[in-house]
Amino acid sequence: MDETKQNHDSASKQEFVSRLRQGDRSAFRKLVETYQDKVYNLGLKILWNREDAEDVLQETFLKVVDKIDSFREESDIGTWIYRIATNAALMKLRERRRQRGHLADLAEVDNHDIKPTRLAPDAPNPFDELLQKESREILEKAIDALPDIYRVVFVLKDIENLSTDEIAQILGLTHEAIYSRLKRARMQLREAVLAAYKEKEGARNYVMS
């Protein structure tokens, strides 16, 4: 991108943010239109519940109105909105767990010693079977078993494809902390998919020694 265009983009971003700060309704409407589907789908992928995703959507944009004065212009407004939405989704997860009484889920599980399940060479591969049929229920159960922060890191990095820098800004974590949570999330999710599949289908497997 040439310097003139960069300057122009930067100037128009600044102008857009200043219109938002002045309470310009058409600028705010444009912002909502641009991000409403993204925020709703982020909520759905973290919470797996339409009602909760709608709450996250409403809370996010109400907070945008409330906090626009604290938005720092050197940041990206999209990343800022993702941060608000992710925090709203985390709050919702905690509220849901409190209601269900799953206090243990609030803590991060140290699963350094988790042993990956090995698939027997002659057994049908559940992942291949799941790809062939409706797997939503199994996946939902598997994601539900993940601690909140693992679930959020996994969705932001592997599903939403955000950069590690963006996730660091959103969650206030170091790159190292993000990768360590991502590693555990992937492994735990895989194990949970296998466990849910086994429970449902009685797949044959054995544990790696």
Place this chain on the structure above:
Amino acid sequence: MSCHEMLEKICADLKEDIDSEVCQEVKRHLESCPDCRAYVDSLKKTVYLYRKIPDEKLPDEVQERLYKTLKLKV
């Protein structure tokens, strides 16, 4: 490197530059170890399964309620 250490590396470095030394070692190990190959394959498929869930268009009634809350005209 043991199988377990190898798996740790794979998990942490799935996005590592393919030419890096670690990645080359992982690659060599994978070529000779069907267990690790199956493991990496299932990790990739776990991510793929999740990605397969399509994005939803915001339902009209959800958008209406949002705009009402934000005092925007539908």
